[in-house]
Amino acid sequence: METLARGDRTIVAAEGDLLWDRLDPFAEAVDAAAAGPAREILLDVSRVGRFDSAGAEFLLRRLKHGDGRVRLRNARSELRSYLQAMPPPEMFRGEMTTILRPAVSDFIVDTATDVVERVSDQVRQFGSLFLQFVYFTTIGPFRGHRVRTDRAVSEVVVTGIDALPIVALVSVLMGLILGFQSAAQLEKFGGESLFIYSANMVGVSITREIGPILTAILIAGRSGSAITAEIGTMAVTEELDALRVMGMNPVSFLVVPKILGLLLALPCLVIVADLVGIAGGFVTGVVVLGVPLSEYWRQTQEALHLSDVFTGLVKAAVFGLLIGLTGAANGMQVRGGSQDVGLKTTKSVVVSIALVIVADLVFTMLFFVGDV
Amino acid sequence: MSDAAEHPIEVDDVRMQFGAREVLRGISFRVRAGETYVLMGPSGCGKTTLLRCLVGLLRPTGGHVRILGEDLVAMDEDELDRFRPRIGMLFQFGALLNSMSVGDNVGLPLRERTDLDESTIHAIVKMKLSMVGLEGTHRNMPSELSGGMKKRAGLARAMALDPAVYFFDEPTSGLDPVTASEFDELVLTLKRYVGMTAVVVTHDLDSAFRIADRIGVLYNGKLVAEGTPDEIKAVDDPRIRSFVAREPRSRADHAAVWQKFFVDDGG
Numbered sequence: 001m002e003t004l005a006r007g008d009r010t011i012v013a014a015e016g017d018l019l020w021d022r023l024d025p026f027a028e029a030v031d032a033a034a035a036g037p038a039r040e041i042l043l044d045v046s047r048v049g050r051f052d053s054a055g056a057e058f059l060l061r062r063l064k065h066g067d068g069r070v071r072l073r074n075a076r077s078e079l080r081s082y083l084q085a086m087p088p089p090e091m092f093r094g095e096m097t098t099i100l101r102p103a104v105s106d107f108i109v110d111t112a113t114d115v116v117e118r119v120s121d122q123v124r125q126f127g128s129l130f131l132q133f134v135y136f137t138t139i140g141p142f143r144g145h146r147v148r149t150d151r152a153v154s155e156v157v158v159t160g161i162d163a164l165p166i167v168a169l170v171s172v173l174m175g176l177i178l179g180f181q182s183a184a185q186l187e188k189f190g191g192e193s194l195f196i197y198s199a200n201m202v203g204v205s206i207t208r209e210i211g212p213i214l215t216a217i218l219i220a221g222r223s224g225s226a227i228t229a230e231i232g233t234m235a236v237t238e239e240l241d242a243l244r245v246m247g248m249n250p251v252s253f254l255v256v257p258k259i260l261g262l263l264l265a266l267p268c269l270v271i272v273a274d275l276v277g278i279a280g281g282f283v284t285g286v287v288v289l290g291v292p293l294s295e296y297w298r299q300t301q302e303a304l305h306l307s308d309v310f311t312g313l314v315k316a317a318v319f320g321l322l323i324g325l326t327g328a329a330n331g332m333q334v335r336g337g338s339q340d341v342g343l344k345t346t347k348s349v350v351v352s353i354a355l356v357i358v359a360d361l362v363f364t365m366l367f368f369v370g371d372v
Numbered sequence: 373m374s375d376a377a378e379h380p381i382e383v384d385d386v387r388m389q390f391g392a393r394e395v396l397r398g399i400s401f402r403v404r405a406g407e408t409y410v411l412m413g414p415s416g417c418g419k420t421t422l423l424r425c426l427v428g429l430l431r432p433t434g435g436h437v438r439i440l441g442e443d444l445v446a447m448d449e450d451e452l453d454r455f456r457p458r459i460g461m462l463f464q465f466g467a468l469l470n471s472m473s474v475g476d477n478v479g480l481p482l483r484e485r486t487d488l489d490e491s492t493i494h495a496i497v498k499m500k501l502s503m504v505g506l507e508g509t510h511r512n513m514p515s516e517l518s519g520g521m522k523k524r525a526g527l528a529r530a531m532a533l534d535p536a537v538y539f540f541d542e543p544t545s546g547l548d549p550v551t552a553s554e555f556d557e558l559v560l561t562l563k564r565y566v567g568m569t570a571v572v573v574t575h576d577l578d579s580a581f582r583i584a585d586r587i588g589v590l591y592n593g594k595l596v597a598e599g600t601p602d603e604i605k606a607v608d609d610p611r612i613r614s615f616v617a618r619e620p621r622s623r624a625d626h627a628a629v630w631q632k633f634f635v636d637d638g639g
Binding site: 237 | 427429452454456467526635637
């Protein structure tokens with residue numbers, strides 16, 4: 001790089017390849033010349049070898065900033081025609097713009113409005129789908145929208161029976177764990193003689209809480225996501241529109257059977273989870289803690305009330321409804337392409353698990369108030 | 373002949389606004405019975421939005437869409453659902469339900485909307501599939517079909533309930549030239565034998581000129597020209613000329629502006 005000053009004109013003789021990783025010497029030389037007093041700066045590019053887009057962008061930027069003061073001297077024809085294919089420097093918009101940092105108060109307000117908007121949007125979608133679900137299962141059948149029980153049954157198979165192994169595995173492990181945990185606590189209060197009460201602790205916590213909630217979380221991850229992905233993909237491939245154009249409401253045709261399937265499958269799965277979970281606690285109690293088999297059995301029977309199991313099942317049905325509605329609402333909101341399917345699927349799983357836990361809290365508080 | 377029978381499709385000053393953006397700015401045209409009316413125009417001109425308004429997937433913010441004399445804009449969802457068997461639509465990629473076999477896809481409208489027995493449905497499905505040249509594919513799943521076959525199957529499904537009017541969304545896009553012209557032949561055959569009334573949205577000029585009785589050119593949400601293929605070819609409007617002659621919309625020549633940044637002194 002050579003810089004020559006001739007009167008009010010500075011000539012920068014550039015040499016070498018104008019490539020993205022070799023721009024620094026060019027920049028130094030040109031910027032040094034531009035900082036000087038010269039009225040005209042000629043960048044002699046006749047000995048520039050290869051160049052790439054970053055090199056051309058570099059030239060464009062300097063020409064724009066030069067505002068007519070900087071020009072290129074003796075450009076070879078390849079470089080010249082390459083540049084001419086681009087918008088001229090005055091139209092070039094490659095300037096660094098200062099990023100305005102919003103004030104903290106603005107940031108908080110913006111974030112809060114955003115959260116409120118997103119939550120209210122979710123609630124609106126969810127609510128409208130819920131109303132449609134209620135319509136198509138109660139009034140709809142009398143107005144020509146039949147409930148597709150065959151599809152609902154096949155959904156029960158997919159969401160219910162296929163999920164049995166994983167639900168059973170997790171529940172039996174949970175039963176074993178609870179057996180140990182309760183023994184550890186009971187020992188502090190009165191030694192091994194109290195181990196018999198681990199039957200109470202396992203039985204009640206499995207039927208009231210762990211069974212329904214664990215099953216719901218597994219199903220949200222397994223079936224809720226599947227519902228969103230399937231309906232979302234159908235939105236992308238215009239299958240939902242095709243159904244509408246054929247006069248078939250997608251909610252009645254697709255969503256209602258899926259939700260009904262979950263609504264039926266979840267309580268059934270919870271019954272299995274309860275039984276297997278109690279069996280897990282039984283194994284810990286009898287085999288590890290040494291409680292006699294018949295006593296453990298009697299204690300379990302005494303501890304469990306039918307209402308415990310029943311409230312667990314009611315919760316499970318509500319969880320199934322929530323998972324199905326969230327999954328379907330998110331799937332139907334998919335716009336654009338496959339990327340949105342992924343985003344909405346993630347959202348569906350996260351939101352439905354959160355909803356399940358919120359609903360569980362509500363139930364627990366209701367039952368607590370009811371009991372006291 | 374009553375007006376609805378003469379013009380099964382009547383579009384009257386249809387407007388569509390998304391937020392502040394006006395996508396359709398007052399579109400009116402009428403399609404005669406048995407006619408193939410092609411809507412064409414460059415990408416983003418609003419033709420897909422217009423088609424969605426015509427089949428009731430979108431409710432226009434203004435104007436009327438009268439199909440067979442009934443105004444879709446004034447219908448509620450239940451009325452639309454009941455009306456829809458009278459129109460058939462072919463989607464861009466067929467939009468077959470992936471979870472069902474080709475035969476079940478074609479039979480779906482029959483099973484949902486009629487009380488026909490299974491053997492009749494089966495016979496109709498086979499008949500419709502053979503009309504579109506897809507004999508023996510009813511057991512295949514949609515994923516086993518090529519793009520062109522999916523469109524044919526989609527057409528067979530649209531034909532299942534013998535609708536009075538048809539709508540096609542980009543029927544030849546994404547097809548190789550041979551398959552595309554085969555599809556055009558199919559459309560012409562159906563027109564000849566079934567007397568199909570159709571609105572076809574396309575940006576495929578060859579196809580448009582082959583199948584159209586009349587063409588409407590959309591530009592920026594307005595219908596800027598309407599006429600037979602020959603009339604459209606002869607129009608002098610630069611917006612239409614550029615589209616029909618496939619000239620790029622604008623390619624400003626920057627070379628001249630660049631000239632002042634070069635200095636040549638041989639030194």
